[in-house]
Amino acid sequence: MFGRVRHASDLAGTTTMATHLLAVDQGTTSTRSIVFRADLSIAAMAQEEIPQRYPASGWVEHDPEDLWRTTVSTLRAAMAKAGIAAADVAGLGITNQRETTIVWERSTGRAIHPAIVWQDRRTADACERLEADGVEPLVAERTGLRLDPYFSATKIARILDEVPGARARAEAGDLAFGTVDCFLLWRLTGGAVHATDATNAARTALFDIRRGVWDEDLCRLFRVPMAILPEVRDCAAPFGATISDVLDRPVAILGMAGDQQAATIGQACFRPGMAKSTYGTGAFLLINTGETMVASQNRLLTTLAYQFGGRRAYALEGSIFVAGAAVQWLRDGLGVISTAAEAGALAATADPTEAVYLVPAFVGLGAPHWNTQARGSIHGLGRGSGRREIARAALESVGYQTRDLVEAMRRDWSGLADTVLRVDGGMVASDWTMQFLADILDAPVDRPEVLETTSLGAAYLAGFAAGVLPDPDAFAAAWRLERRFAPQMDAATRARKYAGWARAVERTL
Numbered sequence: 001m002f003g004r005v006r007h008a009s010d011l012a013g014t015t016t017m018a019t020h021l022l023a024v025d026q027g028t029t030s031t032r033s034i035v036f037r038a039d040l041s042i043a044a045m046a047q048e049e050i051p052q053r054y055p056a057s058g059w060v061e062h063d064p065e066d067l068w069r070t071t072v073s074t075l076r077a078a079m080a081k082a083g084i085a086a087a088d089v090a091g092l093g094i095t096n097q098r099e100t101t102i103v104w105e106r107s108t109g110r111a112i113h114p115a116i117v118w119q120d121r122r123t124a125d126a127c128e129r130l131e132a133d134g135v136e137p138l139v140a141e142r143t144g145l146r147l148d149p150y151f152s153a154t155k156i157a158r159i160l161d162e163v164p165g166a167r168a169r170a171e172a173g174d175l176a177f178g179t180v181d182c183f184l185l186w187r188l189t190g191g192a193v194h195a196t197d198a199t200n201a202a203r204t205a206l207f208d209i210r211r212g213v214w215d216e217d218l219c220r221l222f223r224v225p226m227a228i229l230p231e232v233r234d235c236a237a238p239f240g241a242t243i244s245d246v247l248d249r250p251v252a253i254l255g256m257a258g259d260q261q262a263a264t265i266g267q268a269c270f271r272p273g274m275a276k277s278t279y280g281t282g283a284f285l286l287i288n289t290g291e292t293m294v295a296s297q298n299r300l301l302t303t304l305a306y307q308f309g310g311r312r313a314y315a316l317e318g319s320i321f322v323a324g325a326a327v328q329w330l331r332d333g334l335g336v337i338s339t340a341a342e343a344g345a346l347a348a349t350a351d352p353t354e355a356v357y358l359v360p361a362f363v364g365l366g367a368p369h370w371n372t373q374a375r376g377s378i379h380g381l382g383r384g385s386g387r388r389e390i391a392r393a394a395l396e397s398v399g400y401q402t403r404d405l406v407e408a409m410r411r412d413w414s415g416l417a418d419t420v421l422r423v424d425g426g427m428v429a430s431d432w433t434m435q436f437l438a439d440i441l442d443a444p445v446d447r448p449e450v451l452e453t454t455s456l457g458a459a460y461l462a463g464f465a466a467g468v469l470p471d472p473d474a475f476a477a478a479w480r481l482e483r484r485f486a487p488q489m490d491a492a493t494r495a496r497k498y499a500g501w502a503r504a505v506e507r508t509l
Helices: 064-082 124-132 136-143 152-162 166-171 180-188 216-222 259-266 324-334 342-348 387-412 431-441 453-466 472-477 491-508
Strands: 020-026 030-036 042-049 089-096 102-105 175-178 195-197 231-233 253-258 275-279 283-290 301-308 311-320 357-359 377-379 421-424 445-448 481-485
Touching: 020 064, 020 180, 020 453, 030 064, 030 453, 042 064, 064 180, 089 180, 089 259, 089 453, 102 152, 102 180, 124 136, 124 152, 136 216, 152 166, 152 216, 166 175, 175 180, 180 195, 180 253, 195 253, 253 259, 253 453, 259 275, 259 283, 259 301, 259 311, 259 453, 275 387, 275 453, 283 301, 283 387, 311 387, 324 387, 342 387, 342 431, 357 387, 357 491, 377 491, 387 431, 387 491, 421 431, 431 445, 431 481, 431 491, 453 472
Parallel strands: 020 089, 089 253, 195 231, 275 421, 421 445
Antiparallel strands: 020 030, 030 042, 102 175, 275 283, 283 311, 301 311, 357 377, 445 481
16 A cells, blocks of 8 residues: 655655554543554554643643653654654654644744643633624634634633733744644644644634635734734645654654544545544534535534645534543542443443433533533432442433534534444443444444544545555545444433433523
């Protein structure tokens, strides 16, 4: 599958036989690097957790240096485990937690403020003021997004207003903004490249996804100087090369996409109507709508699925803020499990007569509700309710929230009518959770052989740009199913359980 690839470091015009691809997946709770072989099987992986900071209620931060440190260390560790050197690598792809916002000095590469994470709600008041001014229709028309603290624009403005002198420095061109991909690219290239890809740009609320450019009106609206914005490129494109002190020689960086778009690519959802849902800290359901930009009437997002050769493919997206984070809460908050893997087994032993519902609005509710003030709640507790029933309610909440998104998507676009849902992410290892998902959706749920689809998507982008992997259609033909979960729940039970969920959400709101 791989041919002879000319490396960015081959200054003398020589070529080397590259047999592997690298992928960096910088996520909300961890950074992982994966080495893929020529057949896209995994040769080695390294992962490190990322410390979380919660300086105030609803605030979530990272130290950008932790993101950088773990990126470099996991890259080196994965390559060492695989027994390869940089000369064996055809290209590097980067995928990342989206919307997380970093502003740094161009002269030093040092961030001027902690990274404000996508889950952070500190700019809710700013969004409410803008909504009161009646600007949300303009934002939605040009970006496909809503006025919500989730997206980067209000985070940027907050940093520039909060750090003394930052706004003047930004307007003078001394500072740079980027989502995590962009910050890592800057560091990996030694400050030589300030760029992002179209999918990450599309999550800032500053990018016109119809024209594919930064929007001057939106920048004025959100008070973001255009001088700090990166160049926007295709997902599969030359992004420079790593400096020599990162690895043992420069490696070409050839792919970049936000984590949910990278998972869409890794799941080979290239045809309109194909859908995938990723279950990590949050959960994200995307359906490919092709070249049609579908404007949601049901409080979903219109976004970019990917961009190749300047051509954009669009998607409808529903964002669930808390999915795997509910399992972390069971472990770290309640102490009812010691490892995440225990949740499914515990849920399977719950009393079926106990109708307990957990609405995990720990940081508000995402689509289709978009309520920043909502907070988590448990409903239906009885004298017989215990840790088993709460564990089941936490896992079931993921299925219920996914059904909310599917129902909204069906109202927006008929192309979802009979779609099989492809799933990935850490939670899909739980057979119990995936079976409930199929049951409550009344639709097949397909789990692929390669569960690391986000990293696979990043690796594919790098290989495609390097010219050593096939076009998307050929890549899609190689997708392999590990297990299909078919619905088994009877219609009456499904209707009763979902109605109970709807009542719990209504009470929470």
